[in-house]
Amino acid sequence: MRELDDALDRLHHDVRTADVPLDAVRTRVLTAAADSVTPKRRSRARWLAPVAVAAAAALVTGVVVLDNRTGQQPPEAGTSSDAPPSVELLSARDYLTRAADAITAVDQPLAPGQYRYVAAHEWNSRGVGTAPPADRPDAVASGYTYLVESRTETWIPHDVTQEWLNRRTPLEGAKWLGGTVPQSEAPVPEPDETAKGERRGRCGDFFPRSQPQKVCGDPEDWDNPDFYAPLPRDPQALLGWLRDLTANRSGPSGTVFHWAVQLLRTGLVPADLRASLYRALALLDGVTVTDGKANLDGRVGVAVTIEDVHERRELIVDPATGDFIGERTVTGPQPHEAYIEPGTVTSLSAITTKVVDGIGRTG
Amino acid sequence: MTHLTGTPGGTSANRYVTTALDKPPDLRGPDVTAAFAELFDAHARRLRGYLAGRVGDAAADDLVAETFLVALKRRHSYDPDRAPVKGWLYGIATNLVREHIRRETRGHRARLRLVGRPEPDHGGAVADRVDAQRRTEVLARALAGLRDEDRDALLLTSWAGLSPTEVAAALGEPAGTVRSRLHRVRTRLQALLTEENRDA
Numbered sequence: 001m002r003e004l005d006d007a008l009d010r011l012h013h014d015v016r017t018a019d020v021p022l023d024a025v026r027t028r029v030l031t032a033a034a035d036s037v038t039p040k041r042r043s044r045a046r047w048l049a050p051v052a053v054a055a056a057a058a059l060v061t062g063v064v065v066l067d068n069r070t071g072q073q074p075p076e077a078g079t080s081s082d083a084p085p086s087v088e089l090l091s092a093r094d095y096l097t098r099a100a101d102a103i104t105a106v107d108q109p110l111a112p113g114q115y116r117y118v119a120a121h122e123w124n125s126r127g128v129g130t131a132p133p134a135d136r137p138d139a140v141a142s143g144y145t146y147l148v149e150s151r152t153e154t155w156i157p158h159d160v161t162q163e164w165l166n167r168r169t170p171l172e173g174a175k176w177l178g179g180t181v182p183q184s185e186a187p188v189p190e191p192d193e194t195a196k197g198e199r200r201g202r203c204g205d206f207f208p209r210s211q212p213q214k215v216c217g218d219p220e221d222w223d224n225p226d227f228y229a230p231l232p233r234d235p236q237a238l239l240g241w242l243r244d245l246t247a248n249r250s251g252p253s254g255t256v257f258h259w260a261v262q263l264l265r266t267g268l269v270p271a272d273l274r275a276s277l278y279r280a281l282a283l284l285d286g287v288t289v290t291d292g293k294a295n296l297d298g299r300v301g302v303a304v305t306i307e308d309v310h311e312r313r314e315l316i317v318d319p320a321t322g323d324f325i326g327e328r329t330v331t332g333p334q335p336h337e338a339y340i341e342p343g344t345v346t347s348l349s350a351i352t353t354k355v356v357d358g359i360g361r362t363g
Numbered sequence: 364m365t366h367l368t369g370t371p372g373g374t375s376a377n378r379y380v381t382t383a384l385d386k387p388p389d390l391r392g393p394d395v396t397a398a399f400a401e402l403f404d405a406h407a408r409r410l411r412g413y414l415a416g417r418v419g420d421a422a423a424d425d426l427v428a429e430t431f432l433v434a435l436k437r438r439h440s441y442d443p444d445r446a447p448v449k450g451w452l453y454g455i456a457t458n459l460v461r462e463h464i465r466r467e468t469r470g471h472r473a474r475l476r477l478v479g480r481p482e483p484d485h486g487g488a489v490a491d492r493v494d495a496q497r498r499t500e501v502l503a504r505a506l507a508g509l510r511d512e513d514r515d516a517l518l519l520t521s522w523a524g525l526s527p528t529e530v531a532a533a534l535g536e537p538a539g540t541v542r543s544r545l546h547r548v549r550t551r552l553q554a555l556l557t558e559e560n561r562d563a
Contacts, residue, residue: 001549003498003556004552004556005521006498007502007556011502012416018412018415018420020420020424022407022424022427025407025411025424025427025431028432029428029432033396033398033400033435034395034396036436333433333436341535
């Protein structure tokens with residue numbers, strides 16, 4: 001191994017052994033250390049619902065922007081070195097606008113007998129846990145978490161009042177993310193009954209006994225294509241609509257982001273509205289864009305990101321086609337579950353949408 | 364050899380240098396500034412050398428600072444019983460390197476750096492020097508083609524002087540996995556360089 005070690009030693013030898021003064025770096029670190037002792041506002045509640053998680057993102061918009069600008073981890077929120085965010089917001093807008101501009105084709109229309117097929121291949125966090133007591137929201141939660149794999153497929157008919165098919169398949173994959181107990185004492189959670197099996201129903205009503213009951217043709221039902229027809233295509237107006245929709249939920253940017261993702265996941269958002277949605281997201285404070293992000297199935301796209309100290313949430317868009325191709329969530333510096341390491345992927349998905357020639361068919 | 368300590372050059376069990384500096388300061392204690400001064404003084408110099416090798420001189424200082432700033436933010440989640448502080452710190456640095464390279468690669472700068480000509484060498488007979496330089500170029504190209512985790516494990520041991528246990532802590536993997544990965548990647552690269560020698 002002598003040649004290898006010699007070559008390793010020679011490679012970039014001069015820069016690696018240069019005697020560069022580190023005083024300025026030291027001062028920067030120690031100043032931050034001194035500042036970190038100042039008490040900071042802590043989150044008042046532990047976020048449990050996805051909407052709330054997304055909502056929290058809006059709290060740290062300045063940090064998000066800095067992250068994208070420097071290519072480094074964001075500095076402490078509230079430091080005085082924050083640059084004006086306009087540059088990166090422009091960049092994010094530029095990227096998103098480009099993705100939006102890429103959607104030039106209209107959606108492939110469904111012929112009678114054809115179905116829109118939406119498949120989600122996902123890894124999601126599942127586990128057991130005990131939330132901290134209400135009077136001690138910052139206490140460490142106990143429990144454990146696995147990342148488990150599943151596939152959900154939906155066949156949507158040309159006439160949505162006809163029968164749909166939904167197939168949920170738990171897959172073998174399970175990855176230990178951490179816990180307050182050893183893994184040997186933490187069985188992989190079994191999928192519950194609603195997470196497996198095939199269900200059929202008109203208008204996408206797969207759980208007919210659930211309340212409130214789904215009404216076929218309801219113009220406020222996201223499973224109804226008519227829901228999307230009257231929505232504004234102007235990005236500002238669409239953003240206004242999203243804000244009204246989420247007005248009763250805290251944290252406007254994160255909540256809007258979450259709802260936009262939920263809309264996109266239906267597979268029913270028409271191409272022109274998808275383009276407007278991307279443009280509307282670009283108008284949100286704190287949204288950043290990174291390219292070269294892969295979804296679960298390896299398809300690479302542009303990630304539209306919103307984040308807070310707990311987690312970073314990415315919506316992955318194929319910039320060439322404007323397709324929404326997946327999502328990813330990664331824990332931030334202070335994960336919701338203290339036993340999960342910062343930087344851990346807590347969910348990952350690949351979304352495929354296409355037209356197929358029959359219910360239950362995938363090609 | 365003026366190289367920083369820790370290059371795996373022999374087969375003895377103690378070829379990885381572990382120093383008393385690995386005894387971690389109390390990062391979660393009340394005196395954060397003193398703890399980070401100690402941490403910085405113990406590790407910054409070596410860390411800077413490692414980062415300069417990974418990302419180049421220009422970006423090294425910033426990544427050193429960012430490593431400690433991230434460590435500062437995450438100090439409460441650091442468990443000294445679970446991982447040596449050095450591994451933890453280099454884990455943060457390695458994530459920053461990956462992020463940096465991903466961003467730089469978009470502008471092709473980092474990739475060019477990895478496959479570009481290494482610095483001129485100043486010692487030894489001319490023929491040896493030419494051979495050594497060619498091997499270094501071959502190595503640089505091979506490194507650029509490695510998977511992130513292979514490259515990280517190799518350079519964390521070679522340039523940063525981490526032990527496999529510390530690399531395991533840095534990369535969040537079992538030490539056994541790191542050992543077998545190191546063995547595999549080193550054997551492969553050595554074979555490549557030997558082949559280059561034969562062809563030269």
